[in-house]
Amino acid sequence: MLEPVVFVALILGGTAALSWPLGRYMAWAMSPQADASGARAWTDLFCRIGGPPTRTAQTWKPYCVSLLAFNAVMFLVVFAILGLQPYLPLNPDGMGAVDESLVFNTTASFTSNTNLQHYSGESTLSYFSQLGGLMWLQFVSAATGIAALAALARGLSGQGKMGNFFVDLQRASFLVLLPVALVVATLMVILGMPMTLEGAVVATTLEGAEQVIARGPVAAFLTIKQLGTNGGGFFGPNATHPFENPTLWTNMLAMLSIIIIPMACVWMFGRIVGRVRHAGIVFAVMLVLLLVKITGAVTFETAPTQVFAELPIAGDTGNLEGKELRFGAASGPTWAVLTTSTSNGSVGAMHDSLNPLAGLMPMVGMWLNETYGGVGVGMINMFLYIVVAVFIAGMMVGRTPEYLERKVSAREVRLAMGALLVHATFILGGTALFAATSMGQTTVQDAGPHGFSEILYEFSSASANNGSGFEGLGDGTVAWNIATGLVMLLARYIPIILPLAIAGMLAAKPAAAKTAGTLGVEDSTFGVMLIATIVVFGALTFFPVAALGPVAEHLTYMQ
Amino acid sequence: MVSVAHLTASLRLVVATMLVCVVGYTLAILGIAQLFPETASGSLIRNDRGQIVGSARIAQNFTSPGYFWPRPSAAGENGYDATAASGSNLSPTSPEVRERGREIVESFGASESSPLPAELAAASGNGLDPHITVAGARYQVARVAGARDVSEDRINRLIDELAYTPGGFLTKTPIVNVLKLNLALDGLDVPGGDGSGEIAG
Numbered sequence: 001m002l003e004p005v006v007f008v009a010l011i012l013g014g015t016a017a018l019s020w021p022l023g024r025y026m027a028w029a030m031s032p033q034a035d036a037s038g039a040r041a042w043t044d045l046f047c048r049i050g051g052p053p054t055r056t057a058q059t060w061k062p063y064c065v066s067l068l069a070f071n072a073v074m075f076l077v078v079f080a081i082l083g084l085q086p087y088l089p090l091n092p093d094g095m096g097a098v099d100e101s102l103v104f105n106t107t108a109s110f111t112s113n114t115n116l117q118h119y120s121g122e123s124t125l126s127y128f129s130q131l132g133g134l135m136w137l138q139f140v141s142a143a144t145g146i147a148a149l150a151a152l153a154r155g156l157s158g159q160g161k162m163g164n165f166f167v168d169l170q171r172a173s174f175l176v177l178l179p180v181a182l183v184v185a186t187l188m189v190i191l192g193m194p195m196t197l198e199g200a201v202v203a204t205t206l207e208g209a210e211q212v213i214a215r216g217p218v219a220a221f222l223t224i225k226q227l228g229t230n231g232g233g234f235f236g237p238n239a240t241h242p243f244e245n246p247t248l249w250t251n252m253l254a255m256l257s258i259i260i261i262p263m264a265c266v267w268m269f270g271r272i273v274g275r276v277r278h279a280g281i282v283f284a285v286m287l288v289l290l291l292v293k294i295t296g297a298v299t300f301e302t303a304p305t306q307v308f309a310e311l312p313i314a315g316d317t318g319n320l321e322g323k324e325l326r327f328g329a330a331s332g333p334t335w336a337v338l339t340t341s342t343s344n345g346s347v348g349a350m351h352d353s354l355n356p357l358a359g360l361m362p363m364v365g366m367w368l369n370e371t372y373g374g375v376g377v378g379m380i381n382m383f384l385y386i387v388v389a390v391f392i393a394g395m396m397v398g399r400t401p402e403y404l405e406r407k408v409s410a411r412e413v414r415l416a417m418g419a420l421l422v423h424a425t426f427i428l429g430g431t432a433l434f435a436a437t438s439m440g441q442t443t444v445q446d447a448g449p450h451g452f453s454e455i456l457y458e459f460s461s462a463s464a465n466n467g468s469g470f471e472g473l474g475d476g477t478v479a480w481n482i483a484t485g486l487v488m489l490l491a492r493y494i495p496i497i498l499p500l501a502i503a504g505m506l507a508a509k510p511a512a513a514k515t516a517g518t519l520g521v522e523d524s525t526f527g528v529m530l531i532a533t534i535v536v537f538g539a540l541t542f543f544p545v546a547a548l549g550p551v552a553e554h555l556t557y558m559q
Numbered sequence: 560m561v562s563v564a565h566l567t568a569s570l571r572l573v574v575a576t577m578l579v580c581v582v583g584y585t586l587a588i589l590g591i592a593q594l595f596p597e598t599a600s601g602s603l604i605r606n607d608r609g610q611i612v613g614s615a616r617i618a619q620n621f622t623s624p625g626y627f628w629p630r631p632s633a634a635g636e637n638g639y640d641a642t643a644a645s646g647s648n649l650s651p652t653s654p655e656v657r658e659r660g661r662e663i664v665e666s667f668g669a670s671e672s673s674p675l676p677a678e679l680a681a682a683s684g685n686g687l688d689p690h691i692t693v694a695g696a697r698y699q700v701a702r703v704a705g706a707r708d709v710s711e712d713r714i715n716r717l718i719d720e721l722a723y724t725p726g727g728f729l730t731k732t733p734i735v736n737v738l739k740l741n742l743a744l745d746g747l748d749v750p751g752g753d754g755s756g757e758i759a760g
Contacts, residue, residue: 007729049575053568066568069561073569122642132581139580140572166568173576178584185588195592195599200642203603203611205619206626206741213614213641215601220588224580237644240684242616243601248726305681307657311664312674317692317732320681321656322646325630325690328730350646350684450650472648557652 004298004330011334015256015263016287022180022260023267029175030150030168030268042175043167050166057161060504063151064497066165067144071111071493074140079107081133082125091126092199093214098124105481110137112492113145113230113374115345115467116458116484118476120236122214127197134232135221139181142228142261143172145376148496149265152380153272155503156404158511162500172376176261177228184257185223191253192246195219218243226257229374231345231467238347239335240324251327251348255335258344262372265379273404277522282382285530286371290341293361293371297333300358306558319358322350333358336468340365343374345467352445352454352470356558359470360550363457366464367542368534369423374465380499386521387416387502389533393519393526402518406506419498423463424541426487430459431545439479445472449556453549458484463491604738613738617641618689621741625706627691627699629737630678631663634686644685667698690734693722709747717743 028039047054058066081088082103086096098106102118109116110133121130147168154162189195194215203211214235221234222244235241245251266286270279304315323332332349339346340362351362365371370381387403391413394401401408434440434455444451454470461468462484469475475484512518520526592599602615613619618629620639632638633647649656660680669675676695696718704711721740722733 003729003731010729049571050568051564051571053564065560066565069565070569070572073566073573077573120643120645122644131585132577135585136577136581140576143576166572169572170575173580178580181584182587185584186591189588189592189595189599192595192598192602194601195588196601197589198600201601201603201611203613203619205613206738206745207619207621207623209620211613211617211619211639211641213601213603213617214644217585217589219592219599220585235644235685237646237685240646241644242614242685242687242689246598246602246616248730252726304677305651305656305660307652307654308660308677308680311657311660311680312669312671313660313664313680314674314677314694317677319651320678321649321651322682322684324683324685324688325678325692325732325734326688326725328726328732347684350648352648353646353651353684355651445648446650446653450652470648471646472650553650553652
């Protein structure tokens with residue numbers, strides 16, 4: 001039992017420790033008022049690159065318009081790159097044209113920081129599509145999230161002007177993501193990850209068969225995939241692939257990369273709003289929920305593969321279906337929780353082959369979607385829960401609720417609940433539609449609770465902008481491509497725009513004087529209240545589908 | 560709302576981020592990769608005649624009794640397809656997994672008194688897991704020794720030489736690379752050969 005505890009403690013403890021200096025650095029890099037001449041010089045450069053629209057400080061509306069305009073351009077550029085793949089360079093393995101609905105789905109997926117993949121990279125995309133299209137989106141979609149969080153924090157610190165999106169995007173790309181990616185990718189290369197522009201190689205095996213081995217510029221791609229909570233793999237089976245995750249050490253570094261920027265985002269938020277103690281409480285709440293899920297997944301995954309029970313197969317190693325031996329026993333389920341709690345979506349073991357209740361934990365991660373959540377947007381999601389929590393707490397003691405010295409009124413709470421319900425509606429509505437019709441029924445691997453789980457997982461993944469999947473699902477159909485494509489886009493931008501609107505409304509109010517009756521957001525009482533809000537909201541919304549899918553499968557088949 | 564200025568600013572940002580984050584970043588990492596030519600190009604293994612026989616990181620299929628057999632593979636139609644890596648993605652409650660388990664148990668001749676190590680019946684996440692556990696290797700020693708007419712001791716020593724725990728104290732199960740082990744076996748046949756395949760770029 002000691003082995004998984006040490007493993008998890010090393011990864012979480014190490015990353016949490018590193019997130020503190022990184023959060024401090026990110027606050028500096030994203031801060032427009034930095035007195036430091038370094039930050040000023042960078043801002044001047046970014047204004048020159050972006051041109052006139054970078055020179056005005058924006059309120060929430062123009063900020064959102066700029067964000068959407070740039071994201072629309074991102075979408076169009078990559079749509080064109082994937083659509084024109086056969087005519088573009090860097091295609092040593094001669095990848096052909098990609099189906100239109102798949103181009104739409106893939107572009108929507110990477111633009112929205114989801115990286116749901118209805119294709120296998122090594123058999124569908126050229127190096128040009130992977131690097132110039134998808135890897136580029138992995139940088140700028142993650143930068144969009146960091147920019148949005150910085151703007152939210154500025155609004156909550158009482159500034160009516162939230163900064164300038166075009167400058168923020170460059171700060172996040174060039175000052176935050178790029179340097180961290182350079183360091184991590186270098187370490188990945190040193191630890192043995194492939195990085196080549198040469199095409200596939202043909203080997204003659206010892207038994208004389210021919211084996212074609214796909215390769216590629218994996219280290220660069222993989223690194224930003226993890227750091228930007230993107231998750232889209234270079235190869236189909238993602239970070240289980242020996243080239244995308246060669247050793248236990250690359251595996252641990254990848255797990256660190258998955259959570260470090262989402263963790264640092266909490267500290268960055270705390271520093272920009274000037275309430276680091278408050279950020280500490282939020283950080284702790286996220287950590288507690290994360291640990292509960294990891295404990296659940298690792299424990300449930302120690303049960304051996306159920307259908308081997310009646311065969312003469314040793315049962316002392318846990319469930320090894322879909323797992324790599326070089327990562328050890330605790331890695332698969334721990335990764336499954338980290339990747340779904342952060343909207344990353346890369347996989348270090350096949351989620352479809354997890355034991356039913358272990359497979360429930362990634363779903364819980366995507367349903368809650370804020371422990372630590374996606375780069376930037378995880379903290380934004382948590383902000384929505386905070387608004388609801390302070391509102392409920394205020395009602396309970398009969399006071400007008402306040403957050404960071406601004407009164408929270410019904411209008412803001414309505415918007416926050418709206419944003420949270422968008423997520424729930426897409427998951428539950430989409431699952432209902434596909435589970436009830438041939439659009440979903442004909443694509444599942446097994447009828448019954450596991451098939452239901454596959455559909456539920458796919459919509460959870462799309463709406464949480466996660467990108468992992470129960471990959472037994474035949475999701476390469478036009479119906480799946482279009483439905484999940486639309487869900488990914490709407491579930492990306494609505495929960496960015498509404499929180500920025502709330503922050504704009506709060507910033508427009510006068511600061512409320514702090515009195516003895518003010519509910520603090522910097523103590524453990526607030527932490528408990530926040531956890532209770534999240535758990536009650538999550539359980540009320542998702543318990544019925546959990547019962548129909550993974551819980552039913554567990555009760556029916558597991559002994 | 561959206562103005563031409565927004566679009567020109569966006570396009571200028573597209574060019575800047577493409578140049579720095581795609582071209583610059585990729586070239587920088589490619590440059591660093593030149594310092595690690597073997598692993599950066601896929602840890603390919605060549606035989607004495609310089610032919611590529613596989614990658615140390617990628618499983619290949621072995622079916623003859625004189626070789627160690629890898630884990631089952633769901634990559635491609637016949638398994639071990641390194642251009643179509645894939646897991647089975649089957650639930651651990653799936654009858655298909657039971658059926659595969661039954662066939663494999665038969666091919667290894669496993670019985671209640673000598674149960675099969677589980678990884679030999681469970682497909683990996685990508686179908687290319689190059690390792691088996693040391694227990695999984697020991698389980699096959701008698702068959703391999705019989706087919707090659709070599710003493711079991713000799714083969715057990717090869718396993719000991721190549722076995723390692725991938726994370727030191729973090730993982731307790733020792734594993735062994737199947738392709739390297741089989742190359743070492745072939746080396747036994749060559750007089751004076753030490754069997755170690757030469758890794759080349």
